[in-house]
Amino acid sequence: QSVLTQPPSVSAAPGQKVTISCSGGSSNIGSGYVSWYQQLPGTAPKLLIYENNKRPSGIPDRFSGSKSGTSATLDITGLQTGDEADYYCGVWDNSLSAYVFGPGSQVTYL
C-alpha cells in the first residue's frame, strides 16, 4: 500500500486536457520535491517533471506540474496518441527515509 494516492485511470478525448492528482502527507509531498514519470507500454520509465514543476530537456511544455500543500498535480494538455501510458508521482519520504512512488495512473483516450 503506497503512502501516495493517485487515481487508477484518467481519460480524455484527443486534444483535451488530462489532470492527474497525487496526494500524500507532511512527511513526503508536504516537505519535499515531487517528480512525475511516464512509462509507455513495455518500456522503462522516463522523467517528465522534477522539483515539482521543472521539465527536463526534451519534454514538451504540454506537460506541467504543480504542488500545493500535501498534493501535487500533473497536467497534460493537447492529449496525443503517444501520451497513452502509465504515470507515476514520486517523492522522498522523510519518515521512511526512502523514496516512494504513487500507485500509478493509466491515461487512455475516451
Added chain:
Amino acid sequence: EVQLLESEGGFVQPGGSLRLSCAASGFTFSNSAMSWVRQAPGKGLEWVSAISAGASGTYYSDSVRGRFTIFRDDSKNTVYLQMNSLRDDDTAMYYCAQRALHAEQKWGQGTLVTVSS
C-alpha cells in the same frame, strides 16, 4: 548521452542470491547518486535502494532492508545491488537510475529477475 546498462538478471531459487550491476557512461559518475527501482509483473514502480555520491549514504526500502546491499565502484563507473535471501515477491524487472535534483533522472532498460522454485 547518459547510458545505464544493467547486467543480465536471471532465474534463482527462493533463498538464493544474485548480484546486479549497472555500468554508467555519459556523465561524471562519481558525482552522482544512483538508485535501483523495481517493477513486479503487471504492477507499479517500487523504489528499492539508493546510494549517495561518494557512498556516504545508503538507503533501502523496508521490503529489502537487511537482505539487499547497494554499493558502487567509481573506478568502474558501476553501481551494484547484492540481493540475498531472495523471495518469490522479489521477482521483478530491476531498473538502475541516475539520481539528481530529487528525482530519478535517467533510467536503464531494466533486467528481469525471477525467483521461483
